[in-house]
Amino acid sequence: MWTLIFRGLATGSIYSLTAMGIVLVLSTTNVMNFAQGDMGMFLAFIAFALLMRHVSYPIAIIAVVLIGLLLGALLERGLMSKVRKTTSHLGMLIVTLALTMILEGLAGYFFGTTPLLFPPLVQGAPLQFLGIILDRQDLVSLAIAGVVVLILFIVLYRTKIGIASRSLAEDEYAARLLGIPIKNIYIFIWAASFGLAGLAGIMVAPKLSLEPSFMIVIQLKAFIAAVLGGMNSVVGAVVGGLLLGVLENFVAYYIPQIKDSFSLILVVAVLLVLPEGIFGKRAARRA
Amino acid sequence: MKKFTPILLLVLALLIPVIFRQKPSLVYYLNLSMIYAISAQGLNLLMGIGGQISLGHAAFMAIGGYTSAVLVMVLHVPFIVALIAGVGLSCLFGLIIGFPALRLKGFYLAIATLAMGTVVTDIIKRIAITGGDYGLRNIPAPRLFGFTFGSSLSQFYLILAGLLLAIVVTRNFIRSKSGIALQAMRDSETGAQAVGINTSNYKLLAFILASAFAGLAGVLYGHSVSYLNTTNFGLDLSINLLAITIIGGMGTVWGVVLGSFLWVFVRNLMGSGLEMLTGVLFGVILLLVVLFLPRGLSEIGFRIAGRFKGKNESS
Amino acid sequence: MLKIEELHVSYGIIEALHGISIEVETSEIVSILGSNGAGKTTLLKTISGILKPTTGVITVDGVVINSMETSNVVKRGVVHVPEGRHIFPNLTVQDNLILGGYFGSAAQNNENMMFVLNTFPVLRQRLHQKAGMLSGGEQQMLALGRGLMGNPKMLLLDEPSLGLAPIVTSEIFSIVRKLAKEHAFGVLLVEQNARKALEISDRGYVLVNGTIELSGRSEELRENPEVQKLYLGGKNVDSHI
Numbered sequence: 001m002w003t004l005i006f007r008g009l010a011t012g013s014i015y016s017l018t019a020m021g022i023v024l025v026l027s028t029t030n031v032m033n034f035a036q037g038d039m040g041m042f043l044a045f046i047a048f049a050l051l052m053r054h055v056s057y058p059i060a061i062i063a064v065v066l067i068g069l070l071l072g073a074l075l076e077r078g079l080m081s082k083v084r085k086t087t088s089h090l091g092m093l094i095v096t097l098a099l100t101m102i103l104e105g106l107a108g109y110f111f112g113t114t115p116l117l118f119p120p121l122v123q124g125a126p127l128q129f130l131g132i133i134l135d136r137q138d139l140v141s142l143a144i145a146g147v148v149v150l151i152l153f154i155v156l157y158r159t160k161i162g163i164a165s166r167s168l169a170e171d172e173y174a175a176r177l178l179g180i181p182i183k184n185i186y187i188f189i190w191a192a193s194f195g196l197a198g199l200a201g202i203m204v205a206p207k208l209s210l211e212p213s214f215m216i217v218i219q220l221k222a223f224i225a226a227v228l229g230g231m232n233s234v235v236g237a238v239v240g241g242l243l244l245g246v247l248e249n250f251v252a253y254y255i256p257q258i259k260d261s262f263s264l265i266l267v268v269a270v271l272l273v274l275p276e277g278i279f280g281k282r283a284a285r286r287a
Numbered sequence: 288m289k290k291f292t293p294i295l296l297l298v299l300a301l302l303i304p305v306i307f308r309q310k311p312s313l314v315y316y317l318n319l320s321m322i323y324a325i326s327a328q329g330l331n332l333l334m335g336i337g338g339q340i341s342l343g344h345a346a347f348m349a350i351g352g353y354t355s356a357v358l359v360m361v362l363h364v365p366f367i368v369a370l371i372a373g374v375g376l377s378c379l380f381g382l383i384i385g386f387p388a389l390r391l392k393g394f395y396l397a398i399a400t401l402a403m404g405t406v407v408t409d410i411i412k413r414i415a416i417t418g419g420d421y422g423l424r425n426i427p428a429p430r431l432f433g434f435t436f437g438s439s440l441s442q443f444y445l446i447l448a449g450l451l452l453a454i455v456v457t458r459n460f461i462r463s464k465s466g467i468a469l470q471a472m473r474d475s476e477t478g479a480q481a482v483g484i485n486t487s488n489y490k491l492l493a494f495i496l497a498s499a500f501a502g503l504a505g506v507l508y509g510h511s512v513s514y515l516n517t518t519n520f521g522l523d524l525s526i527n528l529l530a531i532t533i534i535g536g537m538g539t540v541w542g543v544v545l546g547s548f549l550w551v552f553v554r555n556l557m558g559s560g561l562e563m564l565t566g567v568l569f570g571v572i573l574l575l576v577v578l579f580l581p582r583g584l585s586e587i588g589f590r591i592a593g594r595f596k597g598k599n600e601s602s
Numbered sequence: 603m604l605k606i607e608e609l610h611v612s613y614g615i616i617e618a619l620h621g622i623s624i625e626v627e628t629s630e631i632v633s634i635l636g637s638n639g640a641g642k643t644t645l646l647k648t649i650s651g652i653l654k655p656t657t658g659v660i661t662v663d664g665v666v667i668n669s670m671e672t673s674n675v676v677k678r679g680v681v682h683v684p685e686g687r688h689i690f691p692n693l694t695v696q697d698n699l700i701l702g703g704y705f706g707s708a709a710q711n712n713e714n715m716m717f718v719l720n721t722f723p724v725l726r727q728r729l730h731q732k733a734g735m736l737s738g739g740e741q742q743m744l745a746l747g748r749g750l751m752g753n754p755k756m757l758l759l760d761e762p763s764l765g766l767a768p769i770v771t772s773e774i775f776s777i778v779r780k781l782a783k784e785h786a787f788g789v790l791l792v793e794q795n796a797r798k799a800l801e802i803s804d805r806g807y808v809l810v811n812g813t814i815e816l817s818g819r820s821e822e823l824r825e826n827p828e829v830q831k832l833y834l835g836g837k838n839v840d841s842h843i
Binding site for chain 2: 091220261
């Protein structure tokens with residue numbers, strides 16, 4: 001029972017990281033980013049290349065997060081800021097779809113489409129604690145996710161740029177009138193979300209196998225987590241991701257026949273019953 | 288002149304396989320292009336005319352393809368019946384999925400169709416009769432009125448007929464009352480509602496028609512390629528169909544055809560090792576089109592044609 | 603201090619302001635009267651850099667600001683408190699205030715925060731509550747306080763009395779007047795409630811269809827029969843909304 005919950009949380013933390021990136025970008029810049037998962041995939045390939053060149057694991061992680069931050073900033077500066085002026089929200093969505101085509105194509109071209117084995121962060125037999133079986137990889141990735149979520153929350157709630165990002169999600173006009181440099185905030189947001197993508201990629205890759213399409217399923221789950229969390233709240237994305245991870249694990253254990261379709265059916269149901277998510281816009285309006 | 292252009296094109300189209308008789312692989316690619324064009328024509332209706340988005344379009348191809356293939360292979364039903372059943376079931380699913388999904392807006396519709404498409408292919412994979420992960424092999428060639436469309440060459444004409452049907456239906460739909468209503472709605476939903484257009488019914492109609500086209504394309508795909516696997520009808524294809532439609536030009540009948548040909552030929556003629564770069568190339572083209580050519584590549588065609596016309600009139 | 607000369611502003615092909623000239627001195631409160639659609643909000647948006655004028659010059663202390671981005675206009679000390687308050691409802695009162703001082707140093711912001719909380723003591727009690735939970739009057743105080751966090755030399759106030767009870771309006775207006783006189787900044791006040799606006803302002807301009815029809819000292823405008831008929835609703839009728 002507790003083992004199931006623990007495993008669910010470990011998987012869910014990865015959904016949460018990806019969902020946070022999606023929600024961060026959507027709530028502030030109004031772009032539904034379908035390339036979040038694939039950016040993680042691309043960065044995981046870079047990490048793989050570094051590890052193969054005997055770069056140590058921690059350095060590879062840091063390098064990939066930094067590259068993610070940089071790519072995010074470049075994307076906003078070079079592309080999104082231009083696209084924003086000429087196209088609609090749906091156009092922006094299509095731009096991110098184009099990005100997925102480009103990223104998957106590049107990864108396939110440089111690294112091939114044969115699945116690669118990504119070395120796990122830590123090795124060794126699972127630990128046992130009060131009868132709970134704890135996989136080492138799960139423990140480490142849960143710990144990293146926890147630390148990152150904590151850092152992100154401190155940034156979002158305690159620093160000027162973080163508070164300004166949240167204000168942008170609420171009232172862009174007011175933020176402009178206060179003189180908040182919106183262009184810089186957008187850069188910060190895209191950078192942060194691609195940094196998160198890199199982390200998620202590295203944490204997923206050892207569990208699945210590394211190939212150009214391996215993050216698609218995570219992307220889908222992250223969407224579901226984001227929808228569960230109401231699409232406009234980073235807290236909601238974290239809770240939604242963990243909830244989805246745990247639910248999925250229970251379903252896989254007790255009703256294995258529907259484990260693949262469960263989350264998809266769940267999201268369709270949530271969308272249809274509450275088209276704005278479980279605690280979506282209504283929460284924002286109430287508060 | 289304008290009147291004869293379609294006839295001229297048709298004659299040309301009919302002659303193409305005869306000209307390339309020595310190159311069956313080329314004809315095969317032509318067939319594939321036309322199949323994707325039929326499917327994309329459905330997205331064209333949905334997006335270009337209806338202003339809706341779907342990231343699960345490929346799943347409807349799978350529904351049509353598998354239905355027809357299983358009927359022919361297991362129940363030994365005549366091809367024509369299987370074809371109708373495949374398209375029919377696709378329509379039915381279009382109705383079942385479209386009815387609730389079209390209440391959603393923009394982003395949410397994208398996610399919902401993506402999820403539904405994944406569920407559909409997942410379910411197909413789980414039914415024992417479809418061959419699961421191994422896929423369905425040796426699907427018999429189409430057979431109509433005692434004639435077997437065994438070669439790529441003969442299939443060409445069958446698929447061409449399908450494409451022409453799709454084009455004619457799309458054309459008529461664009462010009463019909465429902466099509467005009469949809470375009471009005473795309474431009475301003477509240478405006479359309481204000482003049483009393485029941486927007487949801489027209490959206491649903493467009494969704495069902497789009498599913499029908501995808502189903503037809505799926506049936507033709509299965510029986511001409513003779514192999515079906517659900518992995519070929521995932522998000523990948525759905526995104527590519529979207530790209531084909533947008534790159535070719537949404538809202539135009541011929542743009543979509545142009546987009547499909549471009550996609551199939553670039554992808555297959557890039558040579559081994561480079562085909563992954565097709566995705567990159569198409570991604571970049573898609574970006575450029577969204578940025579600079581909102582009406583797609585066909586707009587360039589229209590501009591050139593317009594210039595020629597201008598010259599003819601002045602001379 | 604704020605000087606606007608021959609300002610023309612257009613939305614596409616439709617011109618909204620047809621050559622407007624206005625001046626506001628330090629410690630001076632200047633009100634802009636006019637009906638809906640006269641161009642009052644357009645004027646404020648142009649000063650704060652949200653809209654760009656087609657021609658004309660806006661200067662603050664002699665520096666031309668009409669081609670600047672809003673963030674640079676704010677750095678120059680021109681702060682626009684918009685109509686409808688536009689506070690961030692899901693952010694705490696404190697976070698709202700912090701954003702008002704986005705460019706200031708930590709020390710400066712602490713000082714400004716003390717000043718704002720002393721000016722509006724009610725905000726101190728609510729510092730960690732979500733701003734959306736405040737009453738209308740408190741939200742207006744928050745919007746003003748947030749504006750004050752930016753060390754304004756020039757405060758642009760758009761309809762601060764909108765939706766407020768007359769008593770609350772009077773309270774806020776007297777605070778604005780006191781601040782302007784004691785801390786030496788200029789106020790450009792756009793108000794539907796012409797009676798109240800003319801009570802606290804030193805001078806006023808009457809804006810009709812994008813041009814200045816009338817200007818003068820507030821007492822003079824109050825006595826002007828045309829102004830009385832159009833904006834004050836007769837001499838003895840209170841015109842609060």
